[in-house]
Amino acid sequence: MLCDRLTILSTNIPSFHRRNNSILTVGTWNVRNLHQTGKLENVMQEMRRMNIDILGIAETFWGGMGDLETMLPETEEKFQVIFSGGDKKRKGVAFIIHGRLRDSVKNYDNVSDRIIQIRLKTAPVEMNIIQVYAPTSDAELEVIDKFYEDIEKVVKSSKRFQDCLIIMGDLNGKVGEIKDDDVVGPFGLGQRNEQGQRIVECSRNHNLIVANTWFQTKKNNRHTWTAPDGKTRNQIDYILIDKSYRNGVRNCKAR
Numbered sequence: 001m002l003c004d005r006l007t008i009l010s011t012n013i014p015s016f017h018r019r020n021n022s023i024l025t026v027g028t029w030n031v032r033n034l035h036q037t038g039k040l041e042n043v044m045q046e047m048r049r050m051n052i053d054i055l056g057i058a059e060t061f062w063g064g065m066g067d068l069e070t071m072l073p074e075t076e077e078k079f080q081v082i083f084s085g086g087d088k089k090r091k092g093v094a095f096i097i098h099g100r101l102r103d104s105v106k107n108y109d110n111v112s113d114r115i116i117q118i119r120l121k122t123a124p125v126e127m128n129i130i131q132v133y134a135p136t137s138d139a140e141l142e143v144i145d146k147f148y149e150d151i152e153k154v155v156k157s158s159k160r161f162q163d164c165l166i167i168m169g170d171l172n173g174k175v176g177e178i179k180d181d182d183v184v185g186p187f188g189l190g191q192r193n194e195q196g197q198r199i200v201e202c203s204r205n206h207n208l209i210v211a212n213t214w215f216q217t218k219k220n221n222r223h224t225w226t227a228p229d230g231k232t233r234n235q236i237d238y239i240l241i242d243k244s245y246r247n248g249v250r251n252c253k254a255r
Helices: 039-050 099-102 141-158 194-205 243-248
Strands: 007-009 024-031 055-059 065-071 080-082 091-096 103-112 117-120 127-135 164-170 206-212 235-244 251-254
Touching: 007 164, 007 235, 024 039, 024 127, 024 164, 024 235, 039 055, 039 080, 039 091, 055 164, 055 194, 065 103, 065 117, 080 099, 080 103, 080 117, 091 099, 091 127, 099 103, 117 141, 127 141, 141 164, 141 194, 164 206, 194 206, 194 235, 235 243, 243 251
Parallel strands: 024 055, 055 127, 127 164
Antiparallel strands: 007 024, 007 251, 055 091, 065 080, 080 091, 103 117, 117 127, 164 235, 206 235
């Protein structure tokens, strides 16, 4: 299955009043096209295997906007898919939500073919999760500026006092492996580039930390993207979470 590595965050911040598990596990994955036969089912199987509750998807290559319900045939487990695409069926973002959490979805916003948002009814605070697919570094500056302006609008229009904000996805930038105040941890990868600086600035503006740079893993396990040559590896997918709730994050790493 052609795709990048999956980035997973486990947190005990919210409560869904489950019987056996109070841990919420979210992930983000650039799957490079969900049009391939059987690929959506493969993604749901991975969610089940890794016990992921909510998975944000980049590069669905789906057009249009909407939501649908589907299931794994072998287990009959249900999943809700909320997607946001464009007219040309390129790019595209989505959320895949395990059926056990469907009633926790308060609302969602199909912002564009690069940004989608869901709000969750959780306690003691509600959660606002934004899945993104950022333009690459060779995109026109106006396109990159518009992307971050759209994020700013989404956060400002929906943020409430004490809500826990998560922005995650393929952000197409390198924040680097040097600790930067309380925003970037010491377990990133490579050297920061211009796109990475935009990620850091976005995090500062919204009181976020780059969660997957704060958990120690071997350097050769930190990458989330591998070039077609099979040799070049970068960390460009991130989960940014409200630093007020960082103590509730149990782990965040690439798989």
